[in-house]
Amino acid sequence: MVRYKVTLAYDGTQFAGFQLQLKQRTVQGVIEKAIKTIAKSPTRLVVNGSGRTDAGVHAYGQVVHFDFPFMMPATAMLKALNSLLPLDVVVKDCQIATADFHARYDTTGKRYVYRVSRGYYTNPFRRFYTGHWKYALDVSKMEAAIGDYIGTHDFSSFAASGGSIQNKVRTIFAASVSEDPHNGELVFEFYGDGFLYNMVRIMVGVVLEIGNGRRPLHDILRLYEVKDRTQARYTAPASGLYLKKVYYGDGPADQ
Amino acid sequence: MVRYKVTLAYDGTQFAGFQLQLKQRTVQGVIEKAIKTIAKSPTRLVVNGSGRTDAGVHAYGQVVHFDFPFMMPATAMLKALNSLLPLDVVVKDCQIATADFHARYDTTGKRYVYRVSRGYYTNPFRRFYTGHWKYALDVSKMEAAIGDYIGTHDFSSFAASGGSIQNKVRTIFAASVSEDPHNGELVFEFYGDGFLYNMVRIMVGVVLEIGNGRRPLHDILRLYEVKDRTQARYTAPASGLYLKKVYYGDGPADQ
Structure with missing residues (x-):
């Protein structure tokens, strides 16, 4: 067996999330289907996400x-995947990885x-591509507050x-908010060693x-x-959230 | 009866076009449904598009x-429509028009x-928001060519x-192509006194x-x-096309 490390972009709108689910369209599901086709494999080939x-x-x-x-060259695998995947998923990079590489356990x-x-x-x-906030906002106040996320907490x-x-x-190594000069949208960015379930969406809400x-x-x-989830009531909607990059010992915090 | 002139933005992805069709979701259909609800009318109220x-x-x-x-104030009509319309249509402007205003016949x-x-x-x-072109392009050549559309032809x-x-x-009063500095997309813009069926998409394809x-x-x-449709083979896909503005004697060409 040859291990491949693949970097993907996807529009999550029409997926029931990443993880495989019975009778639901998921990112993992469409990728597993594509590699099964490429391999002409009679059995499931498992995809592990970060x-x-x-x-x-x-x-x-x-x-x-x-x-x-x-064995297939990485560029051939990239082309084969993109020719089979639906238009809301695209493979941006494909590499042959060492046999001990793990997309989830090796993240830094x-x-x-x-x-x-x-x-x-x-x-x-x-x-489908943003959260929406119609109330007044003091952006300089938000810029000041968001720094409180930086550090170990x-x-x-x-x-x-x-x-x-x-x-x-x-x-959290970095946390920022700024206005996109192109369209006026607020752009939050968070870089950390790991995130709990819904954590980014709750951080944005606060x-x-x-x-x-x-x-x-x-x-x-x-x-x-206070360590009390009920105190941070508002979870910003899924539509505004993007997993931008996964680090494997190659981030600024790893230098 | 009071005549209203309403300006709309919509994402056309999930519509079977503007015009009312039986058993299809159309822009005209969702607006007619909303005004029928606001009026509590037992009968259809007809919407006329440009x-x-x-x-x-x-x-x-x-x-x-x-x-x-x-009679409803125009701002109340705008709010009522936006509270009833689905999220892929939004009313941007609403005015009370004279009884002889016609959204289609009065366009200039x-x-x-x-x-x-x-x-x-x-x-x-x-x-869903662009056409896609993966082949080489000489943008300066396109800028030179597109000027041939300007004028009466x-x-x-x-x-x-x-x-x-x-x-x-x-x-055609104006025709241009440029690169969006934000994302590198090509942006074509055409301003004319009227356009035939699929005309913009064919113009872009050429x-x-x-x-x-x-x-x-x-x-x-x-x-x-040559006056021969078969010579302009490629019609650029619907997904890239946006109706930006409709003029009623208020355009630069009307001054």
Whole structure:
């Protein structure tokens, strides 16, 4: 078997998330189907992702690995996959990996982007590609507040219930918010060693509420203390979230 | 009855075009349904568009008019419509019009945009919002060629069969192509007194073929002479086309 490491972009709108599910269209499902076809394999070939993304969540750079029954040049594999995959998934990079590479266990960090469109009404063209916030926002206040995420903290208040992970301590290397000069959308960016279930969407929700004045400027510090998910009520919608990059010892934090 | 003039933006992806069709989701259909609800009318209230758009074609500024059984302030009508319309249509402007205003017959011009994404593979996020061209293009050649559209010409070679209009002479006031610095997409823009069926998509196809060297630089002039639709083979896909603005005696050409 030959192990391949593949970097994907996908539009999550028409997927029931990344992870394989019976009778649902998932990213893992369409990739497993494509590699099974390429291999002419009678049995399932398993695809391992760096992590799940929820229904409606997008990716610029999701990473997966799989073992393939025979040797194919990486460029041939990339072309074969792109010729078989539906138009909402594209393989951006394909490499032959060492047999011990693991897309999930070897991650050293992830980078997420969250986009928020503003204005009173939703922009029809952005409804699947942004979250939407129609209330007032003080962007300089948000810029000041978001720095409170940087560092190593207990993110219990920022994890949706349902996750099975006990240790809620994570390190955020970078967190920023800025306005896209092209279309005025707010662009949040988070780079950390790992993220809990729904964590980015809750982090964005808290910063939006600070920007609107519903929370005090440094409420994030209080949320670290209380370790209570019910205090961070608003989870920004899946449509604005993008998994931008997965790191494997190649990030700035790894130097 | 009170006549309203309404300007709409819509994402055409999930519509079977503008025009009402039995058992199909159309822009006209969802607007007629909304105004019927607002009026609590037992009978159909007819919406008249400036013209049809095909399935998958978008609009930033489609204009419609309709007669409403009682007087409502224009801002109240705008809010009522936006609260009832699905998220892929938004009312951008609403005005009370004179009783003789007609969204279709009173047009003095229309402006269309056509967006083309490049790169070997389709960008998953742009598949419904651009046409796609993966071959080489000489943009300066296209800029030179597109000027041949400006002026009054017989566009018989640029009209899809199926149209019932006999007079194929139209005047193009402006035609341009440029690269969007934000994402590298090619942005075509056409402003004219009227457009035949599929005319913009055929015009774009011809310019792309000139840019690729498949046609000589001034092939547009030859196409005016031959008056033969089969000579302009390629119709760019609906997904890249946007009706940007409809003019009613208020365009630069009307000054």
